[in-house]
Amino acid sequence: MSYHILERTQLLPISLTEAWKFFSAPGNLKHITPAYMGFEVISDSGSETMYPGQIINYYVKPLFGFKMFWMTEITHVKDQEYFIDEQRFGPYQFWHHTHFFREVPGGVEMRDLVHYRLPFGPFGKLAYALFVKKQLQEIFDFRNQVLIERFGKFAEKGEANTLLNKK
Structure with missing residues (x-):
């Protein structure tokens, strides 16, 4: 069985509380998703926090x-540490996304760990190679930039934001 892993880490110069408040509000996802994705939340959860x-x-x-x-x-939430979203219906055969948060000197480290699998067997593998992998990287790159614009750039000993990509 073929599946993929996307892992990203970003440092932001904000408090853990501020990061958690922003990311645990489902409505904020549209702000960090590229416009071309046409992302639209259509459910009303009745809650500002997941x-x-x-x-x-x-x-x-x-x-x-x-x-x-x-x-x-949202299958798991540990306040100001992590939350997990899992796809129930949608474009992937499998989608499991863990969002980790950790206070670090000067701000917060946010780490995303996504395990996913595409449907349609060999056609899914082809789609992954042709555009899915690149598109997911672009979405997370966009998010990184939007978060820098919104919260500022993290700098530690002359280093800027850290991005990790693993397959």
Whole structure:
């Protein structure tokens, strides 16, 4: 069985509380997603902060402007440490995304760990090679830039934001 892993780490010069407040609010996801994705939250959770068992419904346009339904469930939340969203319906055969948060000197380290698998067997493998891998990297690159613009650039001993990409 073939699956993929995307891992990204970003440092921001904000408090853990501020980072958690921003990222644990489902409505903020649209602000860190490229416009071409047509990301639209369509569910009203009745909560400004995510919680275990919460279902969030979206529309996305990942391919040629084709609108797709995506449903995720927040399966785990440990306040100011991590939360996990898992796809229930959507473009992937499997999607498990863990968001980690850790206070560091001068700010917060945010780490994303995504395990995913595409549907359609060999066609999914081809789609991954042709555009899915690149598109996911672009989405996380966009997010990185938006967060720098919103919260500022982290600098530690002359180093800027750290980005890690692993397959």
